[in-house]
Amino acid sequence: MNYEAVIGLEVHVQIKTRSKMFTRVASGYGHEPNTLTDPVVLALPGVLPVMNKAALDAVIKAGLMLGCEIAPVCKWDRKQYFYPDSPKNYQISQYDQPICLGGAVEIELPGSARNVMGEHKSIPLTRIHLEEDVGKLNHGATDSLIDFNRAGTPLMEIVSEPALRSADEAFAYLTALRAIMVQGGISDCDMEKGQLRCDANISIRPVGQTTLGTKVELKNLNSISFVRDGIAHEIKRQMAVLARGGTIVQETRDYDGQTGASQSLRSKEMAHDYRYFPDPDLMPVQVDQAWKERLRAGCPELPFDRQRRYFTDFQLPYTLTSVLVWDRALAEYFEAAACAAGNDKAQAVGNWIVNDLLRELGQAGLALADSKVRPEQLAELVRLVDTGVLLTGAAKEVFVEMFATGEAPAAVARRRGLEAAPTDAGALEQWCREAIAGNDKARAEFKSGKDSAINAFKGPVMKAAKGKADPKAVDATLRRLLAGD
Amino acid sequence: MSAAMAAEIHYQTIATLAARLAAGELSAVELMQAVIDRTRAVDDRVRAFNSRDEADALAQAAASDARRSAGEAMGPLDGIPVALKDVIAVEGQPLTASSRMLADFVSPYDATVVKKLRQAGAVLWGRLNLDEFAMGSSTENSAFGATHNPWDLSRVPGGSSGGSAAALAAGEAIATLGSDTGGSIRQPAAFCGVVGLKPSYGLVSRYGLIAFASSLDQVGPFTRTVEDAAMLLQVLAGHDPLDSTSFTAEIPDYRAAVCAGPRSRRLGIPKEYFGAGLDPEVAAAVRAAIAFYAAQGWEIQEVSLPHTEFCLDTYYIIATAEASSNLARYDGIRYGHRSQSAGDVTELYEKSRAEGFGAEVKRRIILGTYVLSSGYYDAYYRRAQQVRTLIRSDFLRAYEQVDALLTPTSPMPAFRHGEKADPLAMYLCDIYTIGVNLAGLPAISIPGGFTQAGLPIGLQLIGRPFREAELLATARNYEQAHDWHQRRPNL
Numbered sequence: 005m006n007y008e009a010v011i012g013l014e015v016h017v018q019i020k021t022r023s024k025m026f027t028r029v030a031s032g033y034g035h036e037p038n039t040l041t042d043p044v045v046l047a048l049p050g051v052l053p054v055m056n057k058a059a060l061d062a063v064i065k066a067g068l069m070l071g072c073e074i075a076p077v078c079k080w081d082r083k084q085y086f087y088p089d090s091p092k093n094y095q096i097s098q099y100d101q102p103i104c105l106g107g108a109v110e111i112e113l114p115g116s117a118r119n120v121m122g123e124h125k126s127i128p129l130t131r132i133h134l135e136e137d138v139g140k141l142n143h144g145a146t147d148s149l150i151d152f153n154r155a156g157t158p159l160m161e162i163v164s165e166p167a168l169r170s171a172d173e174a175f176a177y178l179t180a181l182r183a184i185m186v187q188g189g190i191s192d193c194d195m196e197k198g199q200l201r202c203d204a205n206i207s208i209r210p211v212g213q214t215t216l217g218t219k220v221e222l223k224n225l226n227s228i229s230f231v232r233d234g235i236a237h238e239i240k241r242q243m244a245v246l247a248r249g250g251t252i253v254q255e256t257r258d259y260d261g262q263t264g265a266s267q268s269l270r271s272k273e274m275a276h277d278y279r280y281f282p283d284p285d286l287m288p289v290q291v292d293q294a295w296k297e298r299l300r301a302g303c304p305e306l307p308f309d310r311q312r313r314y315f316t317d318f319q320l321p322y323t324l325t326s327v328l329v330w331d332r333a334l335a336e337y338f339e340a341a342a343c344a345a346g347n348d349k350a351q352a353v354g355n356w357i358v359n360d361l362l363r364e365l366g367q368a369g370l371a372l373a374d375s376k377v378r379p380e381q382l383a384e385l386v387r388l389v390d391t392g393v394l395l396t397g398a399a400k401e402v403f404v405e406m407f408a409t410g411e412a413p414a415a416v417a418r419r420r421g422l423e424a425a426p427t428d429a430g431a432l433e434q435w436c437r438e439a440i441a442g443n444d445k446a447r448a449e450f451k452s453g454k455d456s457a458i459n460a461f462k463g464p465v466m467k468a469a470k471g472k473a474d475p476k477a478v479d480a481t482l483r484r485l486l487a488g489d
Numbered sequence: 490m491s492a493a494m495a496a497e498i499h500y501q502t503i504a505t506l507a508a509r510l511a512a513g514e515l516s517a518v519e520l521m522q523a524v525i526d527r528t529r530a531v532d533d534r535v536r537a538f539n540s541r542d543e544a545d546a547l548a549q550a551a552a553s554d555a556r557r558s559a560g561e562a563m564g565p566l567d568g569i570p571v572a573l574k575d576v577i578a579v580e581g582q583p584l585t586a587s588s589r590m591l592a593d594f595v596s597p598y599d600a601t602v603v604k605k606l607r608q609a610g611a612v613l614w615g616r617l618n619l620d621e622f623a624m625g626s627s628t629e630n631s632a633f634g635a636t637h638n639p640w641d642l643s644r645v646p647g648g649s650s651g652g653s654a655a656a657l658a659a660g661e662a663i664a665t666l667g668s669d670t671g672g673s674i675r676q677p678a679a680f681c682g683v684v685g686l687k688p689s690y691g692l693v694s695r696y697g698l699i700a701f702a703s704s705l706d707q708v709g710p711f712t713r714t715v716e717d718a719a720m721l722l723q724v725l726a727g728h729d730p731l732d733s734t735s736f737t738a739e740i741p742d743y744r745a746a747v748c749a750g751p752r753s754r755r756l757g758i759p760k761e762y763f764g765a766g767l768d769p770e771v772a773a774a775v776r777a778a779i780a781f782y783a784a785q786g787w788e789i790q791e792v793s794l795p796h797t798e799f800c801l802d803t804y805y806i807i808a809t810a811e812a813s814s815n816l817a818r819y820d821g822i823r824y825g826h827r828s829q830s831a832g833d834v835t836e837l838y839e840k841s842r843a844e845g846f847g848a849e850v851k852r853r854i855i856l857g858t859y860v861l862s863s864g865y866y867d868a869y870y871r872r873a874q875q876v877r878t879l880i881r882s883d884f885l886r887a888y889e890q891v892d893a894l895l896t897p898t899s900p901m902p903a904f905r906h907g908e909k910a911d912p913l914a915m916y917l918c919d920i921y922t923i924g925v926n927l928a929g930l931p932a933i934s935i936p937g938g939f940t941q942a943g944l945p946i947g948l949q950l951i952g953r954p955f956r957e958a959e960l961l962a963t964a965r966n967y968e969q970a971h972d973w974h975q976r977r978p979n980l
Contacts, residue, residue: 043598047818049591050578050600050697052732082814084861086838093817148834150822279861281870284703284811286733 006211007246009239010219011174012130012166013231015181016159016201017191018137019062024156025136026053026096026286031158033197037151045156047091052285055080059158060103062190063134064291065299066160067104069188069306072132074296075103078289084279088150089139097135099280103291104132109164109184110308111176119323124308127177130163154198166205166216171236178202178228180307187304187332195227202231207252208242217242218252222259223269230261237264304332318342318350327358333372334362337379344383352386356403364407376410377403385413397471398422424472429481435468436461436481450486458482498523499660500977503569503717506663510557510568517557517568520663521550521612524570528615528661531980536636537646537656539575540583541615546570549612556610566724567610572662574653575616576623577708578697579603582613586699587631588621590819590826590845600697601729602666602708609724614662617652621847622816623673623701625649626918627909630849635906638680639978640944644903647677647918650711654681657711659980664721665711670701671804672898672922674709675934679898679947682936682976684964685711686718687922689955690929691736693722694729700815702808703734705926714974715935715965719743722957736955746958747965754787756963757891761797762921768901774938774946775897778967782895785966790891794883797924799876801916804923806860806873813857819845852912881928888953893963896921898934898947921949931957935964936973945973 024031027044044051060078067074081099107129115122139155141148162181168174182193182200193200202225207217222238225231237259242252259266305313307329314320314328328335338357342350361382365375385403388394394402394417405416417423439461440447449457458479465478498506498520509515525543532538553568573579576586578596580603585591599607606613620630628636628651636651638644639659646655650667654677657665667674669687678685686709693708700706710721723743729735758779763772783789821827821841828840846854860869887894899918909915925932930951937948948967952960968974 046823048578048597048824049584049586049594049699049818050576050596052696052700052734054731054733084814084817086817086820088820088822088834091818091823093820094814277863279814279858279863279866281810281814281861281866284734285700 007208007243008211009169009235010166010207010209010216011168011170011235012205013164013168013174013177014203014205015162015164015178017066017162017185017193018199019059019134019158019160020189020191021056021058021062021158023056023058025056025059025134025158026156029156032153033199035153037149037153040153041155045091045152053096053283055286055289056158059134060289060291061299062158063103063132063160064296065188065303066162066185066190067107067132068296068300069184069303070104070107070109070129070132072104072107072129074291075101075105076291077101078103078134078291080283080286080288081280082283083135085276087138088148089141089155091139091152091155095135095138096283096286098133102131102133104129106130107132109177109181110306111173111180112308113172113176119321121322121326125173127167127173128165130165132160132162134158134160166207171232171239174204174235175228175232178231182228183307183330187307201226204231204235204238206235206238206242208239208246218254220252220254221256222266223256224258225261227261230259233261233264234259234266237266241266310335318347318354320351320354324351324354324358327362328354331372337372337375340379341382341386344380345386349383349386349390352389353382356382356386360400360403361407364404368407375407377406378410381406381412388413388417392474392476393417393423395424395471395474398424424474432465432469432473432477432481433485435465435473436478436485438468439464440482440485447486458486497527497660499527499663500713501663502713503566503664503720504714506569507566507720511563517550517553517612518547520568521546521570521614524614524660524662527659528656531639531659532661534637534642534980535639535655535659535661536634537617537652537659537661538572539585539587539616539618539633539652542582545582546612546614553610553612564608564610565720566606569611570614570663571606571611571721572615572617572653572656572665573603573613574619574650574665574667576619576668576699576701577602577666578699579613579616583616584699585616585633586622587619587633588819588845588847588850589632590842592632592826594824596697598697601694601731602725603697605724605727611724615656617650617656617665617667619652619667619673620649621850622699622812623649623668623670623706624812624849624853626672626676626915627904627906628652628655628677629906630847632847637906638903639980640682641903641942644905644944645680647680647899647903649673649677650685651677651680653711654678654683654685657681657683657713658978660977664713664717666708666725667711668698668701668706668708669922669926670705670707670808671926672919674711675922675932675947675949676899676918678711678934679949680903680945682939682945682947682973682978683711683713684715684718684936684968684974685709685934685947686722686957686961687925687932688722688726688957689736689931690926691734692931692955692957693725694727694732694735696729696731700811702811703815704811705804705808707926715933715961715968716744716747718933719747719961722961726957738955741958743958743961747961749962751892751959751962751966753892753959754785755790755891755893756782756787757790757792757887757894759794759797759887759894759896760791761794762896766900766917766920767897770940771897771899771901771946775895775948778895778937778948781967781970785970792887792891792894794880794887794924796876796879796883800880800924800927801920803873803876803880803927804919805856805916806869807877807927809853809857810861810870810873811857813854813861816846816850816854821845849912877927880924884924884928884930884951892953893960894951896949896951898922898949902940902942902944902946925951930954931960933960933964935968936971936976937967938973939976
C-alpha cells in the first residue's frame, strides 16, 4: 500500500524586544543565570503583569506579512500547569482568541537542478498567538538548577494546518518562515539560541484516505536540518511499524539529531487540562485599523514576491534571484545599485554582487553592512565596464581595490592605470593576423560555417594585447580578416 | 480645647494630628512613641500585629521631624503612623499573608500604595494580621493565631482585614490599610466600630497587594472618621502604570468634596438586603439611619437588586477560580515554605503546599480548580461571569433613581471565636458586601450604633463607580450628627 505523510508544524519564535513580555526587565541571551529577572519575572507575591506593546506590534506585523486576519481585540488567558521553569505555574497566553487567524506561508520545493525553480505551494496557517517564554532547567546529577533569564520573553506560536506532505516541504516551510521573520525584524531566529523552536506533528495514511492517522509529536528539533531529518526518520519509522502489522501509538518522541534516532518521551493518553481562563490582571487591548495600517506600512516585501518582481522588472535569472531575495539587506543593496545603474544593467549589477561582493565579504569574514563599496559605486563600476572604459579583467582588479579602500572605481582605475587604452588599430590587425595564421584547424572550421570557432583566435589576441584590447574591436577585426581570407 | 484634642494621642484622627504636627505641638517621634506604647500595652490581648519594627518606625518618624525642621515641603500624611495589612509589600519587611507558606518571606520591593504613602510622608508601621491569604471573615484563619475584637476580646474582629480594624479600634495605629475582596474591609470595620472604605475597582493600584481574586481585590483605608478616609484615599488613588486594571481619570479633591457636602440627596434602600438572618438590633440601627436621612430632607426610595440572591454563589465561583490560579505560585521552588521530606518535584509541590496552606485556603483552591476544569468551565465560571454582569446591571439600574444605597454592612455584630465553624455559615457573613465587589463599586462602612451588649454596628453606603467624593460626603452627613465614631473600647 502507498502511504502519504501528513505533517503540521508548531513553531515558536522569540520576539526581539528590548524588554520582556509583561515587565520592564531586559530580554536577552547568554547572560549570567538569573540576572534578567525582577519581581514580576520571579512571580513574587503581589506583582502584576503589564503588556509590552512592542511585542504585540511584532506579532501583528508577522500576521500581516503572512496574510492572517488580525483579531480586533488582543485578549489574554492563563494556561495553568505546574512546572519549575514556570514561575507563576501558569503561562500568560492566548487560548480561544489568538491575535492572528489563518494566513499562509509560501514555500518552494527543490527544483530539478540548482538553476531551475522548483514547485511553489502555499501552506495554510491555523493561527498565531502571543505568549511568554518559560525559564530553563539545567539538570545535574543530584539536583536541577533553574535559570529564569528566558522566562517572560515574548514568544509567538505559529501553528500550521496539517498541510505539509514531506520532510522537504517542512524544511522549505521553515526556511521561508524564518526568512520572513528575520526580514520583518521580528526575530533573529537563531535556533542555537532557541529563538526559533519547532515541534512537528506527524502521521501517515494510505494515499487517497481523507481522515488523519494517529499522530506522533516530535520534539527537540533544534536545527532546520534536524527538522527535515527527524521528520524523514519518523515517517520511515511509522511506515515500518505499519509494514510489520503494528499500530501507531499517540505519543511524544524526542529526536536526537546527532544519532539520528528517536525515543518515546510520553504517551498522550493522559491529556493535560490546562484550565484556561481569561487573565483578570490584563485588560483586553483593542487593535484598530489605524494601528494595523501603521504596522502594515513597516512590512517588507516577502521573498517570493520580491523574486517575482526581479523576474519581471529586471529579467534576472532564477539563480541570481534565489541568492538575492533571501537576504533583505542584500536585496535592498541590489535594488539601490540597480536603480543607480539602470534597470537594463540590473543583471550585471546582480552578477557583481553575487559573484564578487559576496566572495570578498566571505573571504574577509564581513557582513554586508561592513562593506565599504556603496551601491552607487558598484553601479558606477558597471557603467565603466559598459562604456568600455574598463575591460572585465581590469574591472575585477578595480573591484578588489574598491572593496579594500572604499574608493570610487574611476579613481582606482586612474591611480592603477587600469583604464583601457584606445586600441591601436594597426597593432590589433597584426595580432589578429598572427592568431589566424597560428590555428589552421579553427580557421577551416570557421570557413565551413562553425561561427563559434572564431573564439579560438581571441585568446591569443588578448594575450598579445595584455588584456587591454576591446573585445568588440577584436571580434570585428577577426571577422573582417577571415571574411577577406 | 476641643474634645478631639483632649483625647489620648493614639486615639486622635489624621486631621487633628496633621494639624498638631504642623503647628509644632507634637513631634512625629512623640506620636510614634505614643502609638508604640499603646501597642505594647494592648496588643498581647488584641493580637492585631503579625510583626512590628519599632526602630524602623521611629527612624521614619525622626526623618519626618527632620524634614519639618529643615523647612522642606511636607506630605499630607507626614509623620502619621499607618499600619498595613500583611498582604501589602513593604521593601525589607516581612510579607506573610498570615500563612505558614510565607512565614519567613521578606519583600524586596514596595507596593505602589506603599510608595505613595512614603511620598506622602506617612510612617509605615507594622504588619497586621488577617485570615490567611485574605480568605475568611473572622481573622481566625491566620496561621499565627486569631486577632481579638477590642470591644469584646472573646469575639472576632471580622475579616479578612481583622488586624487592620482591631489595631485602629484599639489605638495601635492612627490609620491602617486593608484589602477588600468580598467585604474584607467593610465587615471588620463594622465589627470594630471604625470607618472602612472599599474604593471602586481600579481606583487604587493593586501592584504589591498579594492577590486573592484579581478581579475583586481592592486596597482601602481604615480610619476613625470619614474625613480621614478622604485624606488617605487622596494619597492612595490614581492610575498606576504597573497595574493594567487601574483607572486613568482625574482624581478629585476628596477632602474638599467631603467638607462641601453631598450634591444630591436621593437614597435607595435595596429591599433584598433586609431579609432573613438579619440581626434585629442591626436592622433597627439601619432603620434609624434611614429615618435620620429622611429627617435631613433626603428622598428615600426602596429599590430592588433582583440578582442579589445569586451573589454568594457567583462570588465563590469567581473568587475561588482566580485564587486557585493566583496561589499556584506558592510552590516551594523559588521562595516560601519548602517541604523537607519531598522525594521528587511533584512531591515537593504537594507536600510544600499541603504543609504551607491552611484548611480554608486549600478548600478554596480545590473549589476554584474544580470550577475551571475542562467540562465544568461553562457551567460554572462562564455562567458566573454572566451573572456578575447582571448583578452589576442591577446596581446601575438602581442608580438611575438614587445616588447611593444604604444597607447593613453585616447581618450580625461581631460573633464569638469558634462560633462559626461551618464554612457556609461564615460565608453568609458577607452577603451584604460581596455584591459591591462583583459590581466593582465603592462602598463604605461607618459606625452606626451599638448593640445592647455594647458591640459596634456598621452601616454600609454604596456609591456610583468612581464617585467616592459623593459617597464620602453622604457618609459624613450621618457621621457629623452622631458620636458613635468617638466611642472607644475599654481595654
